Amino acid sequence: MRKRLALIGPSDSVEIMQESVKRFFPDAAFKAYVRERTEDVHEVLEQSQSECDGLLFSGIGVQEAARSKGVLTKPYTQIERGAYSLIRAFSEIHRRGLSFDRISVDVVNQQVISEVIREFGIPFGQVYSMPFTTEHTEQEFLEWHRELLESGKVDLAISGFGSVYQQLVELGHPVFRMLPSSLQVRDTVEHLLGTIAARGLRSAGIAIQIIRLCRNEEHSINQYDRMKDEGRFFLxxxxxxxxxxxxxxxIGKREYAIFSTRGVIESPVHLGLFSTLLNWGRKNNIKVCSGIGIGSTAFEAEKSAQMALSHSRERPHGGVFLVHDDQIRGPLGEEEELRYRTRIGDNTLLRIAREIGITPSYVDRIRAIMDKTGKNTFDSGDLAACLGIGERSARRVLKKFLDSGHATLVGKENSYNVGRPKNLVQINI
Known part of the structure; x- marks a missing residue:
């Protein structure tokens, strides 16, 4: 199946991108989404992502402007404005016989400018640079060039922004454009197509996410306030x-199911967006529990999602877990995230679990904590925090380890608070 690429950026850059894709990738389809100003690029995000398999931005400014105002769910990349683009601009200046004595350059960093100047072999005078950063708007780059030009500090400007270049031309200032080269487009598209193909392999499979809201009734003023908060959460x-x-x-009272694909729901974008929902719920005393299941069929995915949800509901503050085959991860995106198994085939772990009197999966979960933290000695508070359970439950777990001989009492931790010192238990599995 032909992959369709979205070519996004100002018209002059998009034209070069179109010509290069036609020449180097005759089997690839593409569609142009032209926006002259970077601040307008977000307007095409929803359409481009619904129509295309991947997004190619004409430069870092265009890409970051899109990311700042929208959500990127499809594979994407940008054509770097580096040595290639700068050399092309220098070549045009040299061809016209203009002076390199005093210039201003945006987007590329000073190290690249210095290396190109050294390789180019032309004696330069004063070079002002303003590397790209998301802290500066396109208008600020324009004003920077304009001030240097109108104050007489520079004789010409070089810009990687299409609208900055165009506005300086309209003001009558000598300015040159840094454009992508066809070789840059070729290399970047090759990388993007590889990313799309890899994601396509990973995306095979159905993903179901179940979300359940649990209100802490101690903080609930009345039924109206509860319904209002839950309505806001739903929006x-x-x-x-x-x-x-x-x-x-x-699918039930305060319970929802989301159907998606594996590639989308496992992406960092998904995790970041859902973390925002979790944090909103915690601030409003709503416990958000969620489980994600991945499978080759909807039945398999839903079964895994319910299993993941059960792990989330064990935690005092909820969270999101993911189950795929016999692997479970969670709580996703949080400091205590672990990866362990739901079904154990290891005879040693099965024997240990039987001797201790807890499930093999729970043993593997504790083993994962030990691997991640690099420690094997816990008090009940430490273990409770790692497992997301109450401290009383953690004491019972440690007692089972001690009684079965799979842990050793190595000391007591003195506490400055009122109460007995906590046992320090070394787990041996």
Missing amino acids: ELLDYVRAIQGSIFT
Whole structure:
């Protein structure tokens, strides 16, 4: 199947991108989405991502402007403005016989400018640079060039921004444009197509996410306030579902199911968006529990999602877990995230679990904590925090380890608070 690329940026850059894609990738389809100003690029994000398999931005400014105002769920990359583009601009200046004595250059960093100047072999005078950063707007880059030109500090400007270049031309200033080269486009598109193909392999499979809201009734003033908060959460949830291109269904009281694909729901973008929902719920005393299941069929994915949800509901503050085959991860995006197994085939772990009197999966979960933290000695508070359970439950778990001989009492931790010192237990598995 032909992959369709979205070519996004100002018209002059997009024209070069189109010509290069036609020449080097005759089997690739593409569609141009032209926006002359970087601040307008977000306007095409939803359409381009619904119509194309990957997004190619004409430069870092265009890409970052899109990311700052929208959500990128498809593979994307940008054509770097580096040595290639700068050398092309220098060549044009040299061809016209203009002076290199005093110039201003934006986007590229000083190290690249210095290396190109050294390799180019032309004696330069004063070179002012303003590397790209998301802290500066396109208008600020324009004003920087304009001030240097109108104050007589520089004789000409070089810009990687299409609109900055155009406005300086309209003001009558000598300015040159840094454009992508066809070789840059070729190399960047090759990388993007590889990313799309890899993601396509990973995306094979159905993903179902179940979300359950649990209100802490101690903080609930009345039923009206509870319904209002849950309504606000649902509106936030709809934005999230739209961003990950999923479908949502109500499956019970305060419980929702989202259908999507593995590639989208496992992406860092998904995780970041859902973390925002989790934090909103915690601030409003709503416990958000979520489980993600991945499978080759909807039945398999839903079964895994329910299993993941059960792990989330064990935690005092909820969170999101993911189950795929016999692997479980969670709470995703949080400091205590672990990866362990839901089904154990290891005879040693099975024997240990039987001797201790807890499930093999729980043993593997504790083993994962030990691997991640690099420690094997815990008090009940430490273990409770790592497992997301109450301290009383953690004491019972440690006692089972001690009684079965799979842990050793190595000391007591003195506490400045009122109460008995906590046992320090060394787990041996």
